[in-house]
Amino acid sequence: MQPEYERPIVTVDIVLMTIVEGALAVALLERDNAPFQGVPALIGGYVHTDEDEDAEAAVRRILKAKAGLEGLFFEQLRSFAGRDRDPRGWSVSIAYFALVPPSLLSGGTGKTLLLRPASAPGELPFDHERIVLAARERLRGKGAYSTIAACLLPKVFTMSELQGTYETVLGETLDQSAFRRKMKDLDLLEEVEGEKRQTLIARRPTTLYRLKAAPSVFDRRI
Amino acid sequence: MQPEYERPIVTVDIVLMTIVEGALAVALLERDNAPFQGVPALIGGYVHTDEDEDAEAAVRRILKAKAGLEGLFFEQLRSFAGRDRDPRGWSVSIAYFALVPPSLLSGGTGKTLLLRPASAPGELPFDHERIVLAARERLRGKGAYSTIAACLLPKVFTMSELQGTYETVLGETLDQSAFRRKMKDLDLLEEVEGEKRQTLIARRPTTLYRLKAAPSVFDRRI
DNA sequence: CGGAACAATTTGCAAATAGCAATTTGCAAA
DNA sequence: TTTGCAAATTGCTATTTGCAAATTGTTCCG
Numbered sequence: 001m002q003p004e005y006e007r008p009i010v011t012v013d014i015v016l017m018t019i020v021e022g023a024l025a026v027a028l029l030e031r032d033n034a035p036f037q038g039v040p041a042l043i044g045g046y047v048h049t050d051e052d053e054d055a056e057a058a059v060r061r062i063l064k065a066k067a068g069l070e071g072l073f074f075e076q077l078r079s080f081a082g083r084d085r086d087p088r089g090w091s092v093s094i095a096y097f098a099l100v101p102p103s104l105l106s107g108g109t110g111k112t113l114l115l116r117p118a119s120a121p122g123e124l125p126f127d128h129e130r131i132v133l134a135a136r137e138r139l140r141g142k143g144a145y146s147t148i149a150a151c152l153l154p155k156v157f158t159m160s161e162l163q164g165t166y167e168t169v170l171g172e173t174l175d176q177s178a179f180r181r182k183m184k185d186l187d188l189l190e191e192v193e194g195e196k197r198q199t200l201i202a203r204r205p206t207t208l209y210r211l212k213a214a215p216s217v218f219d220r221r222i
Numbered sequence: 223m224q225p226e227y228e229r230p231i232v233t234v235d236i237v238l239m240t241i242v243e244g245a246l247a248v249a250l251l252e253r254d255n256a257p258f259q260g261v262p263a264l265i266g267g268y269v270h271t272d273e274d275e276d277a278e279a280a281v282r283r284i285l286k287a288k289a290g291l292e293g294l295f296f297e298q299l300r301s302f303a304g305r306d307r308d309p310r311g312w313s314v315s316i317a318y319f320a321l322v323p324p325s326l327l328s329g330g331t332g333k334t335l336l337l338r339p340a341s342a343p344g345e346l347p348f349d350h351e352r353i354v355l356a357a358r359e360r361l362r363g364k365g366a367y368s369t370i371a372a373c374l375l376p377k378v379f380t381m382s383e384l385q386g387t388y389e390t391v392l393g394e395t396l397d398q399s400a401f402r403r404k405m406k407d408l409d410l411l412e413e414v415e416g417e418k419r420q421t422l423i424a425r426r427p428t429t430l431y432r433l434k435a436a437p438s439v440f441d442r443r444i
Numbered sequence: 445c446g447g448a449a450c451a452a453t454t455t456g457c458a459a460a461t462a463g464c465a466a467t468t469t470g471c472a473a474a
Numbered sequence: 475t476t477t478g479c480a481a482a483t484t485g486c487t488a489t490t491t492g493c494a495a496a497t498t499g500t501t502c503c504g
Binding site for chain 1: 449450451452453454455
Binding site for chain 2: 005006007008009010046047048049050052053054055076078079081082083084089090092094144219220221
């Protein structure tokens with residue numbers, strides 16, 4: 001028989017990212033409780049073993065309850081676990097990162113999320129700065145090989161918007177013709193008929209696109 | 223004040239992989255305790271909050287104690303967390319994958335590890351089959367963009383051995399000249415002078431290489 | 445009604461890569 | 475010497491990128 005060890009605290013923390021003024025931003029929330037009560041931190045909370053079927057369920061519950069958001073793209077980042085990351089004791093944070101289009105945040109549904117530049121979120125409690133860093137690296141690394149960047153846009157978007165999103169995710173500018181060629185070759189997008197974007201000034205009308213399928217990875221670089 | 227929720231069980235599980243007869247193999251160990259006592263399962267165990275500084279420390283302790291192995295390459299895979307994966311209750315498994323060269327296993331240091339084909343490890347307890355699957359995908363995905371494949375070889379190896387390892391990791395054959403060119407371009411290897419490999423039959427002597435640095439990622443495909 | 449403005453899209457190559465196949469090289473057994 | 479064999483290199487073609495210049499589709503202006 002195993003001796004019993006003290007069970008760690010288990011929380012879920014979400015690096016919710018969006019784009020603000022052409023740059024990645026993280027959403028923070030002031031903490032309701034001690035420790036660090038009132039301090040902006042990642043959106044997160046205890047796993048509720050009685051109501052959460054699994055960690056993803058906890059993420060959905062927390063995003064809904066604390067940020068008023070549903071249906072977002074999210075995926076597990078990794079876990080951060082150790083004795084010293086939380087003053088309450090040995091703890092595990094199962095970290096997720098989630099993406100939300102700015103348009104969804106501007107709608108009044110959300111709570112008062114603080115948006116901070118992802119590259120400089122300020123001083124954060126626990127090891128949240130490290131978690132944000134890991135999320136940025138993940139997004140950057142995955143950006144070039146998947147369509148997750150599109151999760152930062154509304155369902156329908158223009159090719160330029162998509163390219164711009166990839167550029168802010170990757171942190172580098174991309175060649176326009178190469179980008180379009182590749183997108184065409186990969187055959188991940190489909191044109192959306194009908195509704196054209198209203199333009200203030202006269203210019204050639206944009207064709208609108210949407211992802212053919214849920215976010216997916218491919219093996220050549222964008 | 224938060225209500226207290228029952229704390230989940232937290233374990234660490236390690237998908238220890240090696241190469242056997244040109245194919246990836248997972249190392250399993252018969253479980254010492256209930257549940258599933260005596261059944262082969264991933265190498266793992268409870269996090270010991272009193273002695274483990276963090277999850278990596280638990281991994282090192284467990285690899286040492288249960289498999290007699292030290293100094294291996296390992297990295298976190300992801301966590302598997304939920305109510306139904308373990309009959310003891312809501313649980314979190316922080317899963318790691320580790321690589322070991324076959325040469326280290328043949329040495330008598332290790333305990334009696336069962337080596338099963340990674341692609342068909344047989345029926346495993348808990349959600350260990352899923353964890354193995356995730357590890358295979360991770361290794362495969364990362365194989366083409368990093369030098370981790372070299373962790374399945376001794377410190378010094380030939381170009382052919384390295385290519386062979388990449389091939390079993392990636393599950394595809396690679397062009398020899400392209401492989402060597404790329405390896406040369408990436409400048410990750412350095413030649414090892416002196417000791418040439420003994421050959422049974424006469425053939426051109428191989429130059430031996432070793433990694434210049436710890437396993438690292440690069441951004442173009444092998 | 446013929447520009448003018450301007451982003452959206454295409455085209456056209458040159459440069460860099462990747463994929464294949466054939467050739468050359470070094471060593472020791474026969 | 476000759477021969478066998480894998481190591482290592484070359485050559486060449488087919489793709490993929492990277493850049494820059496050229497078209498297009500619209501509406502506003504004069």
